[in-house]
Amino acid sequence: MFAHVDINNCYVSCERLFNPTLENRVVVVLSNNDGCVIARSNEAKAIGIKMADAEFMVRQNLKENNAVIFSSNYALYADMSARLMNNLARYTYTLMVYSIDEAFLALGNLPGVDLEKHTAAISENVMRHTGLPITVGVGPTMALAKLANKAAKKQKKDYLVLDTGDKIDATVKDFPIEDVWGIGLQYYHKLIDFGVKTAQDFRELKADFVRQHMTVQGWRLHQELWGRPCNVVKDIAERSKGIESSQSFNSYQTELEPIEEAVSMHAATVALKLRQQQSMALTLTIYLRTNKHNVKHDQHYPSITVKVPFAANSTHQLTRVAVQAMRAIYQPGYNYLKCGVRATGIIPEGEVQFHLFTSYEHGREQQLAELMDTLNDRYGRGTLRLGSDSFERKWAMKQDYLSKQYTTNWKDILVAR
Known part of the structure; x- marks a missing residue:
């Protein structure tokens, strides 16, 4: 026997948990850059709001029904x-x-x-x-x-x-x-x-x-x-065919530097996910995307897959590979809207194959990654990061309706009076 469990209207339920005044109201959560609807309360469904509706198309309907709108709060x-x-x-x-x-x-x-x-x-x-x-x-x-x-x-x-x-x-x-x-x-x-x-x-x-x-x-x-089990529950490391981090920019990017900063962030995110599931990656795929819906702009969808010298989950190692790969595929003159990093060839930790003449300091990289994780767990994600990942992040996605990070940021924790 198996049980399947899911959260009802997940993102909306998370928002309502910390703001009970949202009960019985029309509530929607928007996707990256506040583009389209990705979660709806039952009240929103009742007024005809559909999944993946573009925000600008349902804006008037939401306004007329006094709806509450949220940007995606992925940390929460x-x-x-x-x-x-x-x-x-x-x-x-x-x-x-x-x-x-x-x-x-x-x-x-x-x-x-x-x-x-x-x-x-x-x-x-x-x-x-x-x-x-x-x-x-x-x-x-x-x-x-x-x-x-x-x-x-x-x-x-x-x-x-x-x-x-x-x-x-x-x-x-x-x-x-x-x-x-x-x-x-x-x-x-x-x-x-x-x-x-x-x-x-x-x-x-x-x-x-x-x-x-x-x-x-x-x-x-x-x-x-017919009641005959054919799907098998497997360990997460066996199931993972790839780990990816990607995000659209809040505006078109034409210069290399902000794109490198975004790639650094995505590489760090992929590295963290690998460490959390005690895995390492053998290859990285880095890609760029223009806006396929804007026919006025020239289109460019470059990508490159590179082999990591040794299987790694180190933020420093994967970021260096990712940034070098991005420099190889970037071309000036295009309006880029999105970039991403995907790790494949995932193996468990402890199965890394070195050769006799390697100079790669695996132990040092692991200690450095462990130190970063410890500090970021204690003081908040992103407290300690590589210099290539800018703190300003002017390219970061649009989040005009972002709620507080009630459980992951000290300054946003609810106060009882």
């Missing part, structure tokens, strides 16, 4: 996500973090546990300990657990347990095929052509037919909807 959301995952770990022997607001819990080897009571305890206690409203779906496979979660939301329940064949059959009978985990737009149109409208219709297809038309991934989903 990431910290609240960590608190959620720490709480969920109490209820399982294997926790797989799937995204910032959702996770799967393995529940199959918990002898003597009443699943219904255990699921209710997860729902109630997580809300009590974190203040975040969650929905829990339980099923014999990960796909059915995800389906149970969505079905619970449709039924306005806090949780739903599908632990018998009858319960599963009743739930998949009218469940829309487009809401099934793993059914993208391409598969949706293909299945509609086959007359498949519900999860039950999909289950009734023959397995060989599904594999022929939807490859092995579609076949696995088909098997999972």
Whole structure:
């Protein structure tokens, strides 16, 4: 058995947690540079605000409904996500973090546990300990657990347990095929052509037919909807095919220096994520992007993949490689809107292969990284950084509606009077 847990309207719920006056109001959270809607309260959904709506297109509607608008506060959301995952770990022997607001819990080897009571305890206690409203779906496979979660939301329940064949059959009978985990737009149109409208219709297809038309991934989903587990919970280091940090600029950048500063920040972020999961990277990909939607500007999408001399997670080492790579692909005369750094070839720490004549001071780099992490954990992220990562960050993304960092910045901590 598996449980799928996610936060209801995650970013909005995080904002409401520290500002109760937002309850029952129209609330939206915007994407990078305040471009489009990426989170909505139920009240915002009720007035027709859709996911990914451009802010300028719904501005008047939001104004007329006295909406509260927020820029994405990633420091707050990431910290609240960590608190959620720490709480969920109490209820399982294997926790797989799937995204910032959702996770799967393995529940199959918990002898003597009443699943219904255990699921209710997860729902109630997580809300009590974190203040975040969650929905829990339980099923014999990960796909059915995800389906149970969505079905619970449709039924306005806090949780739903599908632990018998009858319960599963009743739930998949009218469940829309487009809401099934793993059914993208391409598969949706293909299945509609086959007359498949519900999860039950999909289950009734023959397995060989599904594999022929939807490859092995579609076949696995088909098997999972019949209660036969095909997805495997793996360690995060094994799952990671890459770690990326990227961001759009608040305005077009034409000079190399501010772009180098942004690349330095992204390289440092990637290095930190690698250290947090006790991994190292063998290769880095650095890229630049112009605005493909602005046809008046010449377009340029350069990228380069370089091999790190030795697998590393050191901020100093990865930043040096990233900045040198950026200098190689940058060309003057273009209006760049975005840059990013992606680490691949990820291996566990301790498996770094050196050669006999290396002069790379691996131990020193690790000590320096550990010192930076210790100081930044104590005094706030970014307190200690490399000189190539400017403190001014004039290129940083637009955040006109940013809320306080209630849990990660001393000056923003709430004061009780």
